[in-house]
Amino acid sequence: MQDQQSARLLGPAEVRRLAEDLGMRPTKKLGQNFVHDPNTVRRIVATSGVTAEDVVLEVGPGLGSLTLGLLSTAQAVTAVEVDAALAATLPRTVAERAPALVDRLRTVEADALSLRERDLADRAPTALVANLPYNVAVPVVLHLLAEFPTLRHGLVMVQAEVADRMAAKPGSRTYGVPSAKAAWFADVRREGPVPRGVFWPVPNVDSGLVSFTRTEPPSTVAREQVFRVLDAAFAQRRKTLRSALSKWAGSAARAETLLRAAGVPPSSRGEQLAVSDFVRIAEAARDIPDDSESSGAR
Structure with missing residues (x-):
C-alpha cells in the first residue's frame, strides 16, 4: 500500500497524457522541457536537502513532476507558474496523484521576476528548488535571493553552461558577473550533470544542478x-x-x-x-x- 504522505510521481506516459489533455505543445520561448523521470525527481529532492521544516518555492512547476516529489518531503510548496493553463491544472494533478498532500500546495500564477516579498509574506519560503528556463535562470535566482532573505538554501536545474558560470570561482574561464553576484548571497556549488533523456521534449543542450547555501552579506556597503x-x-x-x-x-x-x-x-x-x-x-x-x-x- 502506498504511504499516504508520498506521491505517485509522473512517468513519460503520464507527462504526455497531461500535455495532450491540455492540448499543449511545449514552447521554446517559455523553456518548457518537462522532467519525466521519477529517479531524477528523487535525486533532485534528495540533493536539495529539503526537509519537513522547509517551505519550498518552486518556479516553473510545469506539469508537476518535481512538485509531487517536493510535496512528499517539504512542509509546504509554493509553485509559481507563468502559464495560466499549467497553473490551473497543477492542483488537479496533485489532488489526483497525492490527495493527502494537496493542502501543502499553493499555486501562484505569476512571473517569478515580478514576485515581491510581500506576495508570500503569509508563507515565507525557506528553500528554492526549480527546473528553471535556461534563458532566465540567472536573473530569476538573483532576484529571488535578493527579494526573499528567508531563502536559506536551494537547488536549481539549469543549462550546463549556466551552472558552470553560477558556480565558477575567480580566475576560471567561466567566472563573471553571475558568479560574483551569486557569491554575494550564498555559497554556490555545482552538483553534477542531468542527462538530456530525462526531459520531454529532449532539449538540445546539457543540464546541470547547482546548489546554494545562504551566507551573511560580505559588507555593510549596499x-x-x-x-x-x-x-x-x-x-x-x-x-x-x-x-x-x-x-x-x-x-x-x-x-x-x-x-x-x-x-x-x-x-x-x-x-x-x-x-x-x-x-x-x-x-x-x-x-x-x-x-x-x-x-x-x-
Missing part, C-alpha cells in the same frame, strides 16, 4: 553599490580595472586610487577578483572623498 562596481569591471573584460572602472569612479586616476586603497593592483582584471575584492573597492569609494566633486571640477 549591495547595489557593490554590484555597480561588478558590472563596470566586467563590461570590458579585456581592460585593466584602472581603465574599466574609470567611468564608474569618475576618472582613471581616481579608479587607481580606490583600487590601491582596496589592496587591488590597478593592472588586475575583473575575472581575477572575488566578491570580497569588489566589496573593498566599493568601501574605498564610500570612504575616500572624490576631490573632483568637492572642487567643482568637471
Whole structure:
C-alpha cells in the first residue's frame, strides 16, 4: 500500500497524457522541457536537502513532476507558474496523484521576476528548488535571493553552461558577473550533470544542478553599490580595472586610487577578483572623498 504522505510521481506516459489533455505543445520561448523521470525527481529532492521544516518555492512547476516529489518531503510548496493553463491544472494533478498532500500546495500564477516579498509574506519560503528556463535562470535566482532573505538554501536545474558560470570561482574561464553576484548571497556549488533523456521534449543542450547555501552579506556597503562596481569591471573584460572602472569612479586616476586603497593592483582584471575584492573597492569609494566633486571640477 502506498504511504499516504508520498506521491505517485509522473512517468513519460503520464507527462504526455497531461500535455495532450491540455492540448499543449511545449514552447521554446517559455523553456518548457518537462522532467519525466521519477529517479531524477528523487535525486533532485534528495540533493536539495529539503526537509519537513522547509517551505519550498518552486518556479516553473510545469506539469508537476518535481512538485509531487517536493510535496512528499517539504512542509509546504509554493509553485509559481507563468502559464495560466499549467497553473490551473497543477492542483488537479496533485489532488489526483497525492490527495493527502494537496493542502501543502499553493499555486501562484505569476512571473517569478515580478514576485515581491510581500506576495508570500503569509508563507515565507525557506528553500528554492526549480527546473528553471535556461534563458532566465540567472536573473530569476538573483532576484529571488535578493527579494526573499528567508531563502536559506536551494537547488536549481539549469543549462550546463549556466551552472558552470553560477558556480565558477575567480580566475576560471567561466567566472563573471553571475558568479560574483551569486557569491554575494550564498555559497554556490555545482552538483553534477542531468542527462538530456530525462526531459520531454529532449532539449538540445546539457543540464546541470547547482546548489546554494545562504551566507551573511560580505559588507555593510549596499549591495547595489557593490554590484555597480561588478558590472563596470566586467563590461570590458579585456581592460585593466584602472581603465574599466574609470567611468564608474569618475576618472582613471581616481579608479587607481580606490583600487590601491582596496589592496587591488590597478593592472588586475575583473575575472581575477572575488566578491570580497569588489566589496573593498566599493568601501574605498564610500570612504575616500572624490576631490573632483568637492572642487567643482568637471
